[in-house]
């Protein structure tokens with residue numbers, strides 16, 4: 001692995017999402033600079049780093065939303081570099097967005113049903129409203145503690161509730177690996193605790209997480225493994241106890 005120090009937390013388990021030399025520039029700005037990263041299956045992984053260090057671009061590249069200029073991405077050993085977002089989702093990788101994506105004028109239940117379909121939000125909704133799928137959607141709303149909002153339009157839900165709703169939609173596809181982009185951003189402390197507990201629960205049931213997050217308290221409390229980005233590439237990785245005291249990490253955040 002290039003660009004990463006000797007934290008001692010070797011990637012010896014089952015491979016999940018991996019990149020090799022992933023590079024993406026926007027004009028003169030190099031957002032990803034030959035980033036080589038390996039996340040293990042079964043862990044709660046965090047991807048942290050200062051603003052503009054390339055975390056969201058990394059998510060966008062590995063989920064097929066934007067094409068890298070060079071480099072490769074694989075998932076469980078299979079190359080997914082040029083795959084379309086829906087194919088990567090079908091392979092088992094789900095994601096949420098920094099600016100939560102829900103349909104504001106649709107009810108929570110319809111949002112969850114729509115998120116599981118590829119033909120657009122309305123096209124198959126009538127069909128989706130049948131039996132098992134509705135039960136499953138309600139099941140996720142219940143699991144995420146927002147079942148009482150099933151008939152409420154998303155625009156009338158709080159920001160944190162909308163984030164839970166988006167996650168419910170992602171979980172409808174039953175992803176092995178879930179990428180969360182700033183789940184704590186703008187969320188109140190009570191809901192934050194619920195999101196943290198949910199991640200750990202879902203992980204205990206076998207789902208792998210990769211979480212981009214600025215809230216260090218959350219990151220340190222729920223992560224098994226942390227990768228730190230600076231200027232488009234990893235500069236350190238390891239468990240929270242190692243990352244907390246890593247001088248390179250402090251340097252990247254403090255700009256020294």
Ligand SMILES: Nc1ncnc2c1ncn2[C@@H]1O[C@H](COP(=O)(O)OP(=O)(O)OP(=O)(O)O)[C@@H](O)[C@H]1O
Nearest residue numbers: 026029030031049050051052053054055056057058
């Ligand atoms: N579509 C784009 N067009 C131009 N520049 C972009 C684009 N997307 C990202 N960048 C630039 O690439 C760099 C990395 O941005 P990115 O959003 O990936 O960082 P980040 O680590 O996710 O930041 P933050 O923590 O603030 O969300 C930044 O300099 C950003 O301005």
